[in-house]
Amino acid sequence: MKIxxxxxxxxxxxxxxxIGDGSQDTVVIVVETDAGICGxxxxxxxxxxxxxIIDTPASHMACMGLKEILIGEDPxxxxxxxxxxxxxxxxxxxxxxxxxxxxxxxxxLWDIIGKYYNVPTAKALGGSYRDKIQAYCSVLMPExxxxxxxxxxxxxxxGYKGFKFxxxxxxxxxxxxxxxxxxxxxxxxxxxxxxxxxxxxxTDVKGAIxxxxxxxxxxxxxxxxxxxxxxxxxxxxxxxxxxCHISGGEEIGTIHEFRELLSRGCVDIVQPDLSRCGGLTVxxxxxxxxxxxxxxxxxxxxxxxxxxxxxxxxxxxxxxxxYQEFCEQDTILRKTLTSPLFSIDPEGFVHIPQTPGIGxxxxxxxxxxxxxx
Numbered sequence: 165m166k167i168x169x170x171x172x173x174x175x176x177x178x179x180x181x182x183i184g185d186g187s188q189d190t191v192v193i194v195v196e197t198d199a200g201i202c203g204x205x206x207x208x209x210x211x212x213x214x215x216x217i218i219d220t221p222a223s224h225m226a227c228m229g230l231k232e233i234l235i236g237e238d239p240x241x242x243x244x245x246x247x248x249x250x251x252x253x254x255x256x257x258x259x260x261x262x263x264x265x266x267x268x269x270x271x272x273l274w275d276i277i278g279k280y281y282n283v284p285t286a287k288a289l290g291g292s293y294r295d296k297i298q299a300y301c302s303v304l305m306p307e308x309x310x311x312x313x314x315x316x317x318x319x320x321x322x323g324y325k326g327f328k329f330x331x332x333x334x335x336x337x338x339x340x341x342x343x344x345x346x347x348x349x350x351x352x353x354x355x356x357x358x359x360x361x362x363x364x365x366x367t368d369v370k371g372a373i374x375x376x377x378x379x380x381x382x383x384x385x386x387x388x389x390x391x392x393x394x395x396x397x398x399x400x401x402x403x404x405x406x407x408c409h410i411s412g413g414e415e416i417g418t419i420h421e422f423r424e425l426l427s428r429g430c431v432d433i434v435q436p437d438l439s440r441c442g443g444l445t446v447x448x449x450x451x452x453x454x455x456x457x458x459x460x461x462x463x464x465x466x467x468x469x470x471x472x473x474x475x476x477x478x479x480x481x482x483x484x485x486x487y488q489e490f491c492e493q494d495t496i497l498r499k500t501l502t503s504p505l506f507s508i509d510p511e512g513f514v515h516i517p518q519t520p521g522i523g524x525x526x527x528x529x530x531x532x533x534x535x536x537x
Contacts, residue, residue: 165280167239169196170231170269172218174211174537175530177496184304184331184363187467187495191215192526193268197239201279204526205271206470208439209264215537217253217265227255230265239276246270246445263417263442270443271474271522278477278521285522286480289448296513297479299490300326300359302466307333309347316351319492323512326357326487330388335365338375349382361388364415369398376406386411386433399430409433414464417441419449426457437464438478439471447478455483465489469502473524476506476516488514500530 176189191214193205207214220229233252237245249266256262278285286292301324306312316327329348334341341362349358360379366372372390379387386409391398393415403410411433413425417440425431434454436447447463454461461482465475466489479485490508491498499505502524508514517523 165197165199165201165238165240167195167234167237168198170194170218170234171196172215172231173531173535174215175497175501175534176211176536177534185466185493185495187491187493187498190468190470190497190501191268192470192501192531193218193272194526195234195239195269195272195276197276199280201276203239203272203275203279203521204470204524205268205273205275205443205474206439206467207264207268208437208467208471209261212537213261214265214268217257217262218269223255226252228252230269234269239273240280242270242273242277242445245273246442259417259421264440267417267439267441267443270445271438271470274444274474274477275521282520284480284516284518284520285444285474285477286516289444289477289481292480292516293483294480294516295518296509296515297476297485297488298325298512299508299514300324300328300357300487301492302328302330302489303492305329305332305334305344305348309343312344312347313351316348320352323508323510324356324490325512326359326385327352328359328361328388328489330361331363334360335362338371341375342378345379345382345384354383357385358383359386359388360384362390364389364392366390369401372398373402373405376402376408380407384408388412388435389414396424396428396430399425400428403429403431411435411462414440417446419446419453422450422453426453426459431459433460433462435462435464437471438474439467444474444478448481451482461485462487463489466491466493468497469504469506469524470522472506473502473517473522476514477522480516490514497530497534501527501534503527
C-alpha cells in the first residue's frame with residue numbers, strides 16, 4: 165500500500181468572530197492510498213500556513229513540503245514517516261506550525277492503520293482500557309455574572325459532572341476573574357467540578373498566586389494555561405503554591421517540549437492537543453513520560469468531531485484519565501462536518517467509537533459547502 169495524495173482542505177463558516185473559538189474554521193487532511201483506504205485528520209492552527217507547509221515544493225533535501233515527502237510511502241510506517249517529515253522540514257520547522265501540520269497528517273495515518281487492520285485506532289495504538297469516558301462541558305467564559313448563570317442553565321441538564329470556562333471575560337483583571345469564578349461555582353453548584361482556563365493572560369506571577377488562593381475557596385479543580393507557554397518559571401512557581409491543579413500543554417509540540425514542561429514541575433495535568441502536539445505518534449510517547457512524573461493526561465480538544473474522535477481513541481489507551489473535553493460551542497462545522505455527531509449520555513459519558521480507524525466519516529455536503537481553500 166502506497167500514499168498517492170495528501171489533500172489539505174480549509175473549511176470555515178461564513179463569519180469568523182475574534183474570540184477564543186477554534187471551531188469556527190479548520191484544516192482537514194485527507195491521506196489517500198492506492199488501496200482505496202483514506203485517512204482523515206484535522207489541524208487546529210493557522211489554516212493557510214498549514215496548507216502552505218504541506219503543499220510547498222522542495223527547495224533541497226532538508227527543506228521539503230510534507231506532501232512531497234510522503235507520496236509513494238507506505239502509510240503503515242507511521243513512526244518512520246513522522247521522523248522523515250521532521251528531518252526533511254528542519255530548515256523551516258522543528259516546532260510550531262510544521263508540527264501542527266504533521267499532527268493532522270499523523271492522525272490521518274493512524275486512521276488508515278485502523279482501517280487497514282479493521283480495528284479501532286485505539287487497538288492499533290496498543291489496546292483499550294475503556295469504551296466510554298466522562299465528559300466535561302467546555303465553553304467560553306461570558307463577560308458578566310448574569311450571563312454565566314444563563315449559560316450554565318442551557319447545559320446543566322445534559323448530565324455533565326464538570327464545567328470548564330475559558331477565555332472570554334477572563335484575564336482582564338484578577339478582581340473580575342474572581343467574581344466570574346464565584347458566579348460559575350454558584351451556578352453549577354457544589355457537586356460539579358469547576359475548571360478555569362485563563363488563556364495565557366496572566367503576567368504577574370505573585371498576583372496569579374494570590375488569585376489561585378481565591379480560586380481554592382471556590383474549589384476550582386484546575387487552572388488551565390495561566391501563563392504564556394514560554395513562562396515555565398511562572399508555571400513552576402504557581403504549581404508549588406496552590407492546591408488547585410495546574411494544567412497546560414496544548415500549545416506545545418514534540419516530546420522534547422513536554423519533557424521540559426514536566427521535568428520542571430510546571431503542571432500536574434498535561435493537556436496535549438493531538439492536532440498540534442505531533443499527533444498520536446507523539447501523544448502515545450507522552451503516556452510513559454507523564455507516568456514517570458506522576459502527571460495525569462487530559463487532552464485538549466476544542467475543535468470539530470474529527471479531533472474529538474481521534475482524542476477519544478487516544479483516551480481509550482490511557483491507563484488513567486479523568487475526562488474528555490466536550491466543546492459546546494454552537495458552530496456549524498462542529499455540528500455538520502462528520503458522522504457520527506457525538507453527544508453525552510444521561511450519566512455524562514461520551515462513548516468511544518468502535519468502528520475501524522478513528523471512527524468518523526466526512527460529510528461531503530458540508531465539505532463542499534464550507535471549503536474555501
